[in-house]
Amino acid sequence: MEKVHISSQFDADLELVRSRLLQMGGMVEEQLRNAIAVYTGADRKLAEQIKTVEESINMLEIELDDRCTHLIARRQPTAGDLRLIMAVIKITTDLERIGDEAAKIGRIGTQMHDQGLVKMFGFSDVHVCANMAIGMLKDSLDAFARMDSVAAERIVKQDQLIDNEFRSILRELITFMMEDPRTISTALGVVWIAKALERVGDHAKNIGEYVIYVAEGTDVRHSISAAGSVL
């Protein structure tokens, strides 16, 4: 049987922080999907919704920081509780930044559509990158919900793949731009979007690292070898 705190209110407060973080994660994940839909033109009307939801995500960041500050002040958490609260504070920042990246993708996608720039390239490369980023984010949130350090370690390693994909897109676009300078505006837009997706991968990787910290007590940040294995 999983042990509970003698103070049931402490349990309830911790659970609330956990569930609010997952709620924030869900919103951010949806933002990312919507942003890609705006870019690919699947549903351009979502651009407005993205702006509104971004505000709510920012508010959730403030709320979660505030809840964590109060938990520290009132409960002086230790061990696993302390690690959880520290991780929530940090994951909140990563989620908020993923939200920013999603908003950026939505904004650039809208501009590109407005300027008629989107049809020059197919969406397939960015699609691969986007699916990887969304997958990593989803998996990192699942790993947090289950405190699954094995899954978290997989996500940390996956980051290398999305980095490779970004570099591949960049090489391809450089070739286009060199061959035909008229593609530069469009290509730059795609680069910003691909870069934003690559950053989402970085943030998802950070979340994975925090899950390992909470579950195992080990800080694995900046300890990934070139081969991609956690040292």
Next chain:
Amino acid sequence: MVTNMPNAALQTAPTSTIKADIRNFNFFYGDFQALKNVNMSIEEGRVTALIGPSGCGKSTFLRCFNRMHDLYPGNRYEGEIVFHPDNTNLLAADVDPIEVRMRVGMVFQKPNPFPKSIFENVAYGLRVRGESKRSVLEEKVEQALNNAALWNEAKDRLHEPAYNLSGGQQQRLWAKDRLHEPAYNLSGGQQQRLCIARCLATDPEMILFDEPTSALDPIATASIEELIDTLRGKVTILIVTHSMQQAARVSDFTAYMYLGEMIEYGKTDDIFVKPRDKRTEDYITGKFG
């Protein structure tokens, strides 16, 4: 290297000088075994906190260090508490408990000054030792009160009886000369610091603190913790506390005890962030079930 070994194996805290080695230590109140095969090494000049639920044996363990259990019949020690550098087993039959108590001072939960003046409280241990020279006593008392951060508050009261004075008169005398006032005139926190000064006067190698701040308010508690901090490096300190936050604040090493066993012993930073034993984690995070 700090390791979490089973009780049977020696638990070593540290790399620098060891003040005391506790080896295969058991303690019995008659037929009841209160401590079970405790093994640990205590670092010199550092603060080691003992934490654990009521009845886990931490105070019992603490009191073994100055042979306080000798005072009651039926109590029995097994194993060794070896003091360095002279490798004296404090529990050996041929070691005089009085001599042990000179080496190992103790501060209790409630301040327990003697019904004497501040000066005489601090000089008491020295007099018991046979020191009668006034100049030596005065120097030692000043030094001990200084170390206990009490000198500036007490030096002006050295010689004055103040029981029968009004509050206002007491206030004036407070500022003048307090060292010979009855120790009871001091506040709770000051009395506790006086008890620490009384310990320090005999230059002990180790001081045992048995919940030294549980009867004090937060300000007096902070001043005792500050004092413990200033004693770090000068004297080895072993402290029993029910406040885990206090253990986290003041100690370099923490030992978690449960049902007479030493469950985990390691650096305080590790114990409070990443305890190795689930039982330690459950205790410090306040879990049950």
